[in-house]
Amino acid sequence: MTERNMSVTKCPMPSQDPKVRARNFDEVATGYTLEMAVGEARRCLNCKNRPCVSACPVAIDIPDFIERVANGDMEGAYEIISRSSALPAVCGRVCPQETQCEGKCVRGIKGESVGIGRLERFVADWHREHGSAEVKLPEPNGHKVAVIGSGPSGLTAAGDLAKLGYKVTVFEALHTAGGVLVYGIPEFRLPKSIVRREIDGLKALGVDIETNIVIGKTLTVDELFEKGYEAVFIGSGAGLPRFMNIPGESLKGVYSANEYLTRVNLMKAYRSDSKTPIKKSRAVAVVGGGNVAMDAARSAMRLGAETVYIVYRRSMDELPARKEEVEHAMEEGIIFKTLNNPVEILADENGGVRAIRCIEMELGEPDESGRRRPVEKPGSEFEIEVDTVIMSIGTSPNPLIRSTTPGLETNRRGCIVTNGDDGLTSREGVYAGGDAVTGAATVILAMGAGKQAAKAIDEYIKGKNT
Numbered sequence: 001m002t003e004r005n006m007s008v009t010k011c012p013m014p015s016q017d018p019k020v021r022a023r024n025f026d027e028v029a030t031g032y033t034l035e036m037a038v039g040e041a042r043r044c045l046n047c048k049n050r051p052c053v054s055a056c057p058v059a060i061d062i063p064d065f066i067e068r069v070a071n072g073d074m075e076g077a078y079e080i081i082s083r084s085s086a087l088p089a090v091c092g093r094v095c096p097q098e099t100q101c102e103g104k105c106v107r108g109i110k111g112e113s114v115g116i117g118r119l120e121r122f123v124a125d126w127h128r129e130h131g132s133a134e135v136k137l138p139e140p141n142g143h144k145v146a147v148i149g150s151g152p153s154g155l156t157a158a159g160d161l162a163k164l165g166y167k168v169t170v171f172e173a174l175h176t177a178g179g180v181l182v183y184g185i186p187e188f189r190l191p192k193s194i195v196r197r198e199i200d201g202l203k204a205l206g207v208d209i210e211t212n213i214v215i216g217k218t219l220t221v222d223e224l225f226e227k228g229y230e231a232v233f234i235g236s237g238a239g240l241p242r243f244m245n246i247p248g249e250s251l252k253g254v255y256s257a258n259e260y261l262t263r264v265n266l267m268k269a270y271r272s273d274s275k276t277p278i279k280k281s282r283a284v285a286v287v288g289g290g291n292v293a294m295d296a297a298r299s300a301m302r303l304g305a306e307t308v309y310i311v312y313r314r315s316m317d318e319l320p321a322r323k324e325e326v327e328h329a330m331e332e333g334i335i336f337k338t339l340n341n342p343v344e345i346l347a348d349e350n351g352g353v354r355a356i357r358c359i360e361m362e363l364g365e366p367d368e369s370g371r372r373r374p375v376e377k378p379g380s381e382f383e384i385e386v387d388t389v390i391m392s393i394g395t396s397p398n399p400l401i402r403s404t405t406p407g408l409e410t411n412r413r414g415c416i417v418t419n420g421d422d423g424l425t426s427r428e429g430v431y432a433g434g435d436a437v438t439g440a441a442t443v444i445l446a447m448g449a450g451k452q453a454a455k456a457i458d459e460y461i462k463g464k465n466t
């Protein structure tokens with residue numbers, strides 16, 4: 001029987017010094033050693049009722065994989081994780097475990113939860129460095145499925161369908177596969193080499209990925225059916241940025257977080273030899289409080305900004321970003337201007353940004369989301385001198401697919417409407433999941449939607465052919 005570690009605190013994650021990492025794009029967390037991983041795994045009680053599993057959107061058998069780690073069987077642990085997750089090295093890094101699996105961990109009742117995400121990351125990294133590269137190809141079943149978008153939901157659906165023997169083709173609009181994993185999440189949080197390795201694993205299963213294909217323009221959904229695909233999964237994400245519609249948003253030096261991060265992450269604007277360099281800012285204001293806002297602010301600091309502000313209309317307690325990301329941002333010197341809201345962006349003499357004018361807020365009664373509604377304090381306006389403003393107040397799905405697919409129902413936010421259970425849309429044989437359905441959400445929720453849709457597509461095609 002495994003000897004248990006009854007420490008009430010989890011093993012800390014080794015990481016770069018904040019003053020050093022704030023000026024480089026290397027990964028912040030450096031990962032557990034083998035000894036750390038085994039010690040942390042032995043904190044798991046291997047509960048019979050397994051509340052952590054029920055809180056995982058892709059239902060990883062968490063106690064079983066952790067038990068393998070506790071016993072030193074890393075390849076066995078990886079095999080268990082990979083039954084449920086197509087992207088374990090990604091999830092171990094970017095999942096909000098604190099509100100999902102770790103949030104339900106029994107050890108968290110009288111101390112800190114088991115570091116489930118840290119252990120998943122360790123196992124995935126161990127497999128990448130030491131495990132077998134041999135992949136057992138599934139027996140082809142003679143059916144074809146198209147997947148639109150190579151983000152987390154699309155890759156998950158593709159992987160699950162490929163394992164069932166389907167010939168899967170993923171169509172990606174950009175020149176590189178990975179969706180938000182490559183254009184949205186910075187290198188210091190998710191190294192792109194790791195994303196490439198995960199995608200290579202799907203290719204080894206027989207998944208084809210065609211880049212530079214814009215569905216709705218290069219091809220339509222109807223044309224995919226004409227080409228012999230029996231079902232289509234839409235996992236095209238939510239890449240259309242929102243703005244506040246305040247004066248000055250069209251000035252030079254105002255970016256959407258989507259554009260800013262895409263240029264930094266996908267186009268390598270932080271490199272000295274970049275062909276698409278981004279503005280070298282002195283002072284930056286990032287408007288918003290989610291993970292994307294943290295990514296943009298921390299990227300701006302690494303690009304050389306002297307001062308970076310997070311401007312958020314609610315308080316620190318209401319920040320939607322992960323606690324870890326907020327803590328890392330604060331350690332790196334990001335200044336949080338909470339309970340403030342922009343009302344105007346002011347121009348300099350050259351048509352660039354001189355400052356951002358804000359108004360102080362106070363929290364009133366709860367709104368429809370359950371959070372207290374921010375209310376302006378009259379006469380409290382003030383200016384923050386900045387030369388760059390990054391808007392990070394949310395995104396919505398691009399309208400191209402819905403406008404070129406007759407009969408595809410969408411809601412007022414432009415999100416594709418599904419039945420909610422398996423991703424079936426208003427069109428027969430067309431399924432959807434991830435941010436294209438929910439609006440901007442988390443990687444793991446998108447993966448869960450892709451997993452559900454893959455199961456439903458398999459049942460649909462089998463039903464048609466019996």
